[in-house]
Amino acid sequence: MKALVALELNRLSVEEVDLASPRAGEVRVRMKAAGVCHSDLSVANGTVPMPLPMVLGHEGAGVVTEVGPGVTNVKVGDHVVLSFVPNCGECWFCAHKEPHLCVHCDAAGRMWDGTSRLQLRGQELGAMSQLGCLAQFAVVPAANVIAIDRSIPFASAALVGCAVMTGVGAVANTAGVEPASTVAIFGCGGVGLAAIQGARLVGAKQIIAIDLADNKLEYARRFGATDCVNASEDPVAAVKALTGGLGVDHSFEMTGRPAVMEQAYAAARRGGSVCIVGVGRYTEAMQLNALLLAGEAKRILGCFYGNSNFRVDMPNLLALYQAKRLDLEGLITRTYGIEEAPRAFADLEAGRNARGLILFD
Ligand SMILES: [Zn+2]
Ligand SMILES: [Zn+2]
The missing domain is CATH 3.90.180.10 (Medium-chain alcohol dehydrogenases, catalytic domain)
Incomplete structure (x- = not known):
């Protein structure tokens, strides 16, 4: 065969x-x-x-x-x-x-x-x-x-x-996104687009899609994103601006890049959740601020297969x-x-x- x-x-x-x-x-x-x-x-x-x-x-x-x-x-x-x-x-x-x-x-x-x-x-x-x-x-x-x-x-x-099990599962199972919450999705490939649909299904009121590629942002809008941010501008500042300075209740990292994981962390509000779905390189690491980690009380969630x-x-x-x-x-x-x-x-x-x-x- x-x-x-x-x-x-x-x-x-x-x-x-x-x-x-x-x-x-x-x-x-x-x-x-x-x-x-x-x-x-x-x-x-x-x-x-x-x-x-x-x-x-x-x-x-x-x-x-x-x-x-x-x-x-x-x-x-x-x-x-x-x-x-x-x-x-x-x-x-x-x-x-x-x-x-x-x-x-x-x-x-x-x-x-x-x-x-x-x-x-x-x-x-x-x-x-x-x-x-x-x-x-x-x-x-x-x-x-x-x-x-x-x-x-x-x-x-x-x-x-x-893709769909992972993306929808990340939203519904791992993060447990509630109705009327705010969500940011970093990376709009197959898994990210499924997560956008998952966020829409559970009734998120604001779904911010972030990607470097405009064609992916177009897909994102079609699947339910309420706001699209091209990551070539500062995506953390953009997410903050779109949420009245607060940051989102739930952010999702779909690219596996440590720099994007750090952006997803920064884009979540204090007490919000940061769900890491993207699979990064074994030799790389995400950096977290040792003071803010406790002080901001964010929840970092690893997600495997949703x-x-x-x-x-x-x-x-x-x-x-x-x-x-x-x-x-x-x-x-x-x-x-x-x-x-x-x-x-x-x-x-x-x-x-x-x-x-x-x-x-
Ligand atoms: Zn896969
Ligand atoms: Zn078993």
């Missing part, structure tokens, strides 16, 4: 790879749609260090074509969305209602038994987040999939796997989509075939798309 492989740092290639059958507790999914996410790029360029070579992709939807022994949650023919974190139901975190931190999540790409189902010319490959779904097929743990309504288009469903329980939150998000309260199609700027995947990454890096999506036959 064809798969997008990060062969080594900054070297992406569509390769013909071998995929073994699912073992116990695993399923094979014929991919129909898979998103191109900034986290894939971060693995490809070393921002997030991972053992390479690796098949990229962690946001996708498809059809189950084979199940291994012991799989009971899905069957052949089911339409499914992949979650890049499993919900094993048994580890400490799953048992304590924090399944987004399930210990079986292995971003380095081996299955639960430590082996891989993927090979390239005899060499074992990792699968990003145990999914590796930028490929025609993926063998994944059954604990990472959920069956969905067959009427939902795969392209829309795929986005719920990462603090979501995908078994509950994915069906809820898809129900909102079916009720036309959540726009998923609108997030898709452009689609590509798998052969065009490297082009999709170039477009992502250039900031051309809200979301680029690979579609499979």
